[in-house]
Amino acid sequence: MKNSYLPLVLLWICFSCGKSQNSTQSTAISEDKELISVGKVLFEENCSACHNFTQAAIGPNLSGLTRQVESDWIKRFIANPNRLFEENDPRATALLAQYKSYMPSFSHLKAADLDALLAYLNSYSEAPKPINSNSLLDPIPEKVKDSGILLDLEFYTQIPLSDSVAPLAKITKLESAFKSNRTFVQDQHGILYELISDQPEVYLDLKKLRPKLISKPGLATGFGSYAFHPEFDQNGLLYTSHTEPGGTEPADFGYEDSIPVLMQWVLTEWKTDLPEQRPFEGIGRELLRIDVVTQIHGMQELTFRPEAQKDEEDYGLLYIGIGDGGSAESGFPFLADHGGRRVWSSILRIDPRGKNSKNGKYGIPKSNPFYTQKQKAGEVYAYGFRNPNRIFWSPKGKMYATDIGHHQIEELNLVEAGKFYGWPQREGTFVIDAYGNMAEIFPLPEDDEKLEAVYPVIQLDHDELNAIIGGYFIQNGLLKGKWVFGDVPSGKLFFADLEEPGTPEVKSWKVSFEGKTQELRELCGNDRVDLKFGQDAAGQLYLMTKADGKIYKVKDR
Incomplete structure (x- = not known):
């Protein structure tokens, strides 16, 4: 694991871009404490600058992610988001529209790295709170x-x-x-x-x-x-x-x-x-x-x-x-x-x-x-x-x-x-x-x-x-x-x-x-x-x- 590198993975997984496939999505993800600890290290060293589990940042709030988005999709998106954009995947397309920037591919990541990361993400079960309707959705409507x-x-x-x-x-x-x-x-x-x-x-x-x-x-x-x-x-x-x-x-x-x-x-x-x-x-x-x-x-x-x-x-x-x-x-x-x-x-x-x-x-x-x-x-x-x-x-x-x-x-x-x-x-x-x-x-x-x-x-x-x-x-x-x-x-x-x-x-x-x-x-x-x-x-x-x-x-x- 020490040689695995996840440079600020922007897991831009949009919770509102499609409903969960089933309510037992998380059962396929390991709950092993040691694996979760490994995933925590990966997340803190490489993802925490852009994501957390309390609010949206550069990318979205990741709390509840694994219970609303299927694991295979998450892994595919991390490995090669461009392919999903090219396929006009609805969830990926909505991510791009919301966060207005592309995520790089991480095809070099090993399967074990992704399993550990998903195990850690899965330990946060609460879904994100909706955005306050009183906030400004388009603060500067004028275009360059x-x-x-x-x-x-x-x-x-x-x-x-x-x-x-x-x-x-x-x-x-x-x-x-x-x-x-x-x-x-x-x-x-x-x-x-x-x-x-x-x-x-x-x-x-x-x-x-x-x-x-x-x-x-x-x-x-x-x-x-x-x-x-x-x-x-x-x-x-x-x-x-x-x-x-x-x-x-x-x-x-x-x-x-x-x-x-x-x-x-x-x-x-x-x-x-x-x-x-x-x-x-x-x-x-x-x-x-x-x-x-x-x-x-x-x-x-x-x-x-x-x-x-x-x-x-x-x-x-x-x-x-x-x-x-x-x-x-x-x-x-x-x-x-x-x-x-x-x-x-x-x-x-x-x-x-x-x-x-x-x-x-x-x-x-x-x-x-x-x-x-x-x-x-x-x-x-x-x-x-x-x-x-x-x-x-x-x-x-x-x-x-x-x-x-x-x-x-x-x-x-x-x-x-x-x-x-x-x-x-x-x-x-x-x-x-x-x-x-x-x-x-x-x-x-x-x-x-x-x-x-x-x-x-x-x-x-x-x-x-x-x-x-x-x-x-x-x-x-x-x-x-x-x-x-x-x-x-x-x-x-x-x-x-x-x-x-x-x-x-x-x-x-x-x-x-x-x-x-x-x-x-x-x-x-x-x-x-x-x-x-x-x-x-x-x-x-x-x-x-x-x-x-x-x-x-x-x-x-």
Whole structure:
């Protein structure tokens, strides 16, 4: 069983898509306690980020599943959901309509794995409660319009495959070292590549340097992000984030002992005397370590403000995006709902060369909004984010962050120091009950101003996209001046003019490859694209498809 891998299996089994075949469905499923225990481990390590037994999350509430859906169908769906979609299976079709995203195939799973998982699921017999009829079923009815813009893709390079199942290469970030022509891309399985003459060459083997790094189960785990110091070419400083098992080392930021710690996010400063040399040779220094409840919503972004000058206070200060660690949907929303007293669900700002933090390994800038407030975390720059996965600045110096939503809303936020961005009391401009059914959202109350929440510059519901990913400002061509972004699962592409007065209008755009207009799902041969963007020092925009580990240049016609 130890070699069995079920990467966040989205068991999108729709309870309302057909009645149970019979009331004794569960008798064919083992009730052996040892097998249930094995299934519990499989579920907690691989499924709990998207599912639970109390409410719908990314996928539906699974309580009562095995008593309403036949076991053979569940196994078929896990092994090859695409086949059921192609057969127009009513239940599979309804799942796609409700959750608006495809589930990958897991044909590599052994029969014993599925039996153990079903035994554990079968131990939860209560069927899910119906959705409250007072909730908003279509929170944003307006649809995104197509711009008619079609841009060409040019194949750039293939990243070495680091897995045998999709995503074949977990590439998430492509950027240049500050003001240099050196461009890098990282694979979450632990490698930072430098792109030399269009080919990836290993620059930093994080897995080798930090052997406790774990990159499974999937999604954001592993090598989370990287950032080069503005003076990297002179001082050789590079920063990385990665995950290790819970309890590996004492955490700088932990919580109550009664709350589980699945993983720890670790921020490391690397120092080399030979910045140009490949592979990296140098030493690492741990700056901080943060406990998280699940494998989702971790430390997915490290960045410096690119245009900060040496005489500015912001120069050399590191911004860190840290999500809620899955705490809200796991039943611990108070970890995210902290008013600046904790570090989760926040964008942090630190001085990696300072020493006035509690652990003495980094500095807390005196200009941080909570620096002088003893009851709050001085590292926090802004808070109230579910998953601030990318942070970036506009040409005019405005700071933005994309925030992946829960069950309904995806956000782009204009980030300002000390401000609260709503999570987990708000999802976009809607009320969410973090202590109830989080699949439901409601209109804002009349006294909403009392919450003092800042709302998104852009918000879209899951009719349009399921997981927002930015995204860069385009310097030339048909999209000049626009901010581009997309949907991680489907690969849909969007843009907006963030300098537009009022609420920016979002429009979609399309791509062509080798003379043929096609969706990215067709291009990578997988219904789950795992889209990411990149941009080099020259302003060239790249699209990355994690499903197959390929990188494309976006070219104007």
